[in-house]
Amino acid sequence: METTNSPPPLQIQPPTYGNLVTVLSIDGGGIRGIIPATILEFLEAQLQELDGESARLADYFDVIAGTSTGGLVTAMLSAPNDKKRPLFAAKDIKPFYFEHGPKIFPQHKGLLATIGNLFGTLGGPKYDGKYLHKVVKEKLGETRVHDTLTNVVIPTFDIKTMQPTVFSSYKIKTSPCLDAQLADICISTSAAPTYLPAYSFSNKGSDGNVQEFNLVDGGICANNPTLVAVNEVTKQSLLENPDFFAIKAVEYSRFLIISLGTGTAKNEMKFNAKMAAKWGLLDWLTSGGSTPLIDMFSQSSGDMVDFHLSTVTQAHHSEDNYLRIQDDTLAGTDSSVDISTKENLERLSQIGISLLKKPVSKVNLDSGLCETMPNAETNEDALKRFAKTLSQERRLRELRSPNT
Numbered sequence: 256m257e258t259t260n261s262p263p264p265l266q267i268q269p270p271t272y273g274n275l276v277t278v279l280s281i282d283g284g285g286i287r288g289i290i291p292a293t294i295l296e297f298l299e300a301q302l303q304e305l306d307g308e309s310a311r312l313a314d315y316f317d318v319i320a321g322t323s324t325g326g327l328v329t330a331m332l333s334a335p336n337d338k339k340r341p342l343f344a345a346k347d348i349k350p351f352y353f354e355h356g357p358k359i360f361p362q363h364k365g366l367l368a369t370i371g372n373l374f375g376t377l378g379g380p381k382y383d384g385k386y387l388h389k390v391v392k393e394k395l396g397e398t399r400v401h402d403t404l405t406n407v408v409i410p411t412f413d414i415k416t417m418q419p420t421v422f423s424s425y426k427i428k429t430s431p432c433l434d435a436q437l438a439d440i441c442i443s444t445s446a447a448p449t450y451l452p453a454y455s456f457s458n459k460g461s462d463g464n465v466q467e468f469n470l471v472d473g474g475i476c477a478n479n480p481t482l483v484a485v486n487e488v489t490k491q492s493l494l495e496n497p498d499f500f501a502i503k504a505v506e507y508s509r510f511l512i513i514s515l516g517t518g519t520a521k522n523e524m525k526f527n528a529k530m531a532a533k534w535g536l537l538d539w540l541t542s543g544g545s546t547p548l549i550d551m552f553s554q555s556s557g558d559m560v561d562f563h564l565s566t567v568t569q570a571h572h573s574e575d576n577y578l579r580i581q582d583d584t585l586a587g588t589d590s591s592v593d594i595s596t597k598e599n600l601e602r603l604s605q606i607g608i609s610l611l612k613k614p615v616s617k618v619n620l621d622s623g624l625c626e627t628m629p630n631a632e633t634n635e636d637a638l639k640r641f642a643k644t645l646s647q648e649r650r651l652r653e654l655r656s657p658n659t
Contacts, residue, residue: 479514
């Protein structure tokens with residue numbers, strides 16, 4: 256297709272003028288956010304080849320969802336700059352991790368550092384979070400949920416109410432207190448237990464009411480936030496929001512979903528029930544050089560979301576509109592959420608690049624395992640196909656919308 260230099264619209268037209276509902280989702284995973292950042296850079300470059308250099312991901316997706324590090328990426332892609340365009344291009348996200356990651360997760364070397372980290376974690380979070388708070392507030396300023404250039408969905412967990420708190424563009428009309436500053440939301444969804452401190456803030460809604468939040472990492476409830484985003488959209492259809500199709504519920508066949516993981520550890524069979532039967536609290540948090548309890552929660556919840564969406568999209572014969580990109584072969588420090596050495600950052604970047612060349616994998620509904628299909632397209636080819644569909648969908652909405 257011939258490249259055009261005409262700029263895309265500042266706001267994507269509502270789904271009611273098109274054929275699809277477009278969803279982009281980014282998992283949690285700390286410093287491993289470099290992996291989806293690499294994928295996003297490639298996807299945005301494909302959109303720019305089709306629609307011009309000014310194209311940004313927020314111009315094509317009805318909703319961008321993210322948990323923890325994915326929540327920060329969501330804010331970076333959707334928050335406006337002073338020209339009402341996305342604060343960050345996708346190509347700027349990876350350099351952000353390289354510059355700020357080592358300061359968010361400062362590394363100390365040697366045996367004493369290892370002992371200090373262990374006992375420090377038992378007495379409080381591994382990192383104080385001060386630099387993270389500083390840089391997030393500097394970048395995002397006072398931008399709130401309603402300011403974003405497309406709809407966002409960012410899960411957190413409130414440890415006072417013991418319930419998930421989802422900050423969603425769709426919810427702020429009925430729950431004005433959720434229209435919080437993106438900086439506060441990003442700090443909250445990134446507050447991974449044992450790594451970063453829990454975060455509290457109060458927010459006054461447009462109705463005058465004030466709500467207090469006591470939040471930790473959204474990965475507690477939705478490390479893979481894809482299904483949360485889909486549910487938010489479906490609820491709008493049930494509420495007969497005119498921006499959506501005039502039907503009682505959005506069909507899964509009309510969703511276009513790109514869900515990006517941050518990588519998981521290679522299944523090395525390093526734990527078994529005989530070992531775990533002897534574990535106490537410290538073992539569940541430190542065995543094998545990782546945090547087995549937290550790793551199991553986050554990985555299993557993410558896999559269940561993928562299994563669910565694979566099932567319903569296959570049932571609706573729309574599996575080609577659902578793309579899950581995840582690397583399950585990480586080993587050693589690659590699988591850590593906080594090892595921010597230059598060497599590890601570069602390895603994670605290379606993992607993202609290599610992941611583009613790998614064949615697309617899908618869930619085997621019998622075994623529950625991800626498998627490469629025979630003659631499967633690569634993730635790179637799949638993203639090129641999705642980019643064409645996204646570009647066509649945007650153009651279709653422009654043609655049908657009276658606003659354009």
